[in-house]
Amino acid sequence: MSSRWPDALRDALGLRLALWYAAIFVASALALVVLTYVLLSASLRRYDRDTIETTLVQYARAYMIGGAPGLARELREGNLAATPGPLFVRLLGPGEELTFFSMPQQWRRFDLSQLDTPRLSGEQTWATLDTGDGGDELEVASVRLADGTLLQVGRSTDRRKELLARFRLVLLVDLAVVLVIALAGGVAVTWSGLQPVRALRDTVRGIVQTGRTDARVPPASGGDTLGELGNLVNAMLDRIDRVVAGMRGALDNVAHDLRTPLTRLRGIAEEALTSGDPVRQRAALAECVEEADRVNAMLHTLMDISEAETGTMALTREPVPLSALVQQTVDLYEDAAEDRAIVIETEVDEGLVVPVDRTRMRQVLANLLDNAVKYTPEGGRVRIRARAHDGRAVLTVEDTGPGIPPDELPRVWERLYRGDRSRSTRGLGLGLSLVKAIVEAHGGSVDVSSVPGTGSRFEIRLPLSTIA
Structure with a gap:
């Protein structure tokens, strides 16, 4: 297989299919990665805010019970084990006087005057502070307590951004791997999928170069x-x-x-x-x-x-009553049949109309009736019947002649073929070949059955006309 891969890569169609496959595969993976990143970022943001809200409620409870000393004790004892990292905590009295303040030194660069303070008791607001340098941010939740005190709790987004940065690095590595897999998979799938096309190309090329038509396309295992x-x-x-x-x-x-x-x-x-x-x-x-x-x-x-x-015969189709067509043909051979005491019987259902070329179909019936009269011995009988069956007109011509030997029966439709018994009778050996060709050109079918010594039976099936 490896020796054929360069051919697949040089093939313009194969290369385009491989690139399309890789592009779709990478685009799908990229969409999945972006969605995952967006959902993870939103989940981390929601987690940080839930943590801040939980801490705010706990600190508010500690202040209501023990005042500012109780809040300081709650912060100092670090009961919030589920809240890793430092916190920003500020307590302002009813007159906006600073009662309690706790903030790591590295956060002093944030401008606290930008914080939005709620006015009503129980009201809670959110604010996000940044330094404008594209670094981490400070998310702060503020709540106005029942005594008018303002409690503010916040935390930095540095841990969240660090986690997302690591996740982006992992995603970039994953995308690079996905790109390699997509290209390799595209080439492999394209090479495998176009194998029948290459086999077809090689077969046709061999036929064009050698002129021999005995070459065949290797059969495919699947049914695609x-x-x-x-x-x-x-x-x-x-x-x-x-x-x-x-x-x-x-x-x-x-x-x-x-x-x-x-x-x-x-x-x-x-x-x-x-x-x-x-x-x-x-x-x-x-x-x-x-x-x-x-x-x-x-x-x-x-x-x-x-x-x-070959389908190039000019056919002037028109609705033709089958009974009239049969009668016109019988009239042509009635004298020849009487000379040999041959009885021609017709039994055609009325109302049978077929969309055919009148002249060509009369030629078909004339050939069949000519053969029947020619090979039926004196005193014999020829019967022509027509009826409707399964949406088609079925016309049969039967005779009481010597019949056709079984070994000659499959060859009666061949051009210029004349059986041993017909060699002594003048003819071209083309009548039945012409019958089959004309009937099939009209979308019909013709068949023959014979019992040696009893006679032959030719059956023609033609589509019925929709116009009566």
Whole structure:
């Protein structure tokens, strides 16, 4: 891991994420520290004031019982063990004459004339004295007793400031440690979090450099978004591989299937040229036109399939009644079916409307019905049914033909694939591929089932239209 950390630090995105993580972490710690300091300072201030108030009450009680000598004795005996440090104590008579005074020498710099004195009996006031040099302060509580005497008790804030200064030093050290931990943690978290992105980058870079699409992003252990992104990229690469393999297979099939008509074209043309017979030359030209039309139809169908599969096929969607569409298609093949004594039965629920391209969907039905009539023996039956199920229109085309062998069933949708039984029948091998591509371009699905010797059943599922 250590060898990869410099890469993580050189990565601009990783560095930004690490700094953001560290900044948020330090800001959160700083906010917590400031809040703690403020609460501690307020607590110490409240503690000092409570201590002064408690001492004031105790000294007032001592004065009321023993007068100024009692107050002096209370101060001298130091009964306030819970009040560490020296105290400022002053007692002024009703005429503001000084009756009792006790103040450490180092506090003489405070100006006592700034103290606010209460006028009413039982009234208590607070005052804070400072020297203006930014040093400690003197907090004084004053109370007017029942006989008019003024009792003042105070203490310096030097111990509180010293404690807070030490606490600030500890906090600064803690913040420095937090900063180091935040930076190290930010780098570690960023390096770990961006590992799937780096794996994705390396995979894509390898594909760009080598041109091979068999590389895959290493699977992520967690189910997070980056892991899902890697899985989606792998699925995309799998699909690209399948498309490329399909294109190679299609090109091979096209080359193989075009070789025969092109060879026939050349043979027919050469024979016509060498014959010198105008009648034979005219017949040869007609055969050449027929072969050219067949090749042209193959290429156009391949282009339609590619457009449908890539989503570039222009579809003019409109609400189309399925019953009318089926009847129009049946009318096209009714004569061919009668010539072979094949019965075409239709059973379409009324009111079924599908949002499709009328021409393209008629092309789908024509391909299915053409196959059914073509492979059904004389005296057989073709049945077309349509009904609504689970919010979709389900259309089935069944025949009583020879069926499709199980080993050929998964391949019937492949381009230019023709089963052994269909080799003797003239065709391009693209009809079912076009059916699947067009149906899926409309957001539908198509499936096939077959029992050899019994017949085949093709099922199309299309979304129903919201407009009846």
